[in-house]
Amino acid sequence: MLHGLETCERQGELLDEIWRVLGPGGRAVFIVPSRSGLWARRDVTPFGFGRPYSLGQLENQLRKHAFLPGYQMGALFSPPSHRAGIIRSAGFFERFGARLSWILPAGAIMLEVTKRVRAPSRPGLKEAVRKPLKVIEGITKPAGKPVRGRIRGT
Numbered sequence: 001m002l003h004g005l006e007t008c009e010r011q012g013e014l015l016d017e018i019w020r021v022l023g024p025g026g027r028a029v030f031i032v033p034s035r036s037g038l039w040a041r042r043d044v045t046p047f048g049f050g051r052p053y054s055l056g057q058l059e060n061q062l063r064k065h066a067f068l069p070g071y072q073m074g075a076l077f078s079p080p081s082h083r084a085g086i087i088r089s090a091g092f093f094e095r096f097g098a099r100l101s102w103i104l105p106a107g108a109i110m111l112e113v114t115k116r117v118r119a120p121s122r123p124g125l126k127e128a129v130r131k132p133l134k135v136i137e138g139i140t141k142p143a144g145k146p147v148r149g150r151i152r153g154t
Contacts, residue, residue, distance in 0.1 A: 002031045006050030015065035022115040030111050037107035045080045055109055067113035074106025
């Protein structure tokens with residue numbers, strides 16, 4: 001989800017719809033402007049519009065909609081500019097920022113989330129799980145020796 005969350009007027013409904021279409025345990029990546037980054041402070045950048053987030057704000061918003069935050073990282077450490085010298089040094093800024101992000105704030109936050117699904121609680125489920133499956137009941141040879149031919153009981 002790039003440029004979706006920060007520009008959406010009804011974020012709760014958007015997050016509910018994303019949760020609905022993901023399968024159980026499904027994953028999504030959200031990329032939003034960082035509140036402390038330079039990219040959110042300039043109107044000439046794609047991140048200059050909408051609502052910037054801190055990592056804590058983004059995680060709290062996603063937890064409210066049953067997403068479990070996972071891997072996160074910062075991106076866009078180079079300053080937003082059209083100058084050739086800054087564009088040529090963008091690689092340096094990205095390497096430097098990735099190592100020392102506490103000195104140079106990221107322009108964007110990337111956060112991977114997983115869809116949380118509650119375990120079913122219908123009646124009778126405990127009885128079915130409590131009884132072990134007897135799949136290898138007929139195998140009588142000691143471990144480590146291959147069993148050849150048909151396995152008894154199948």
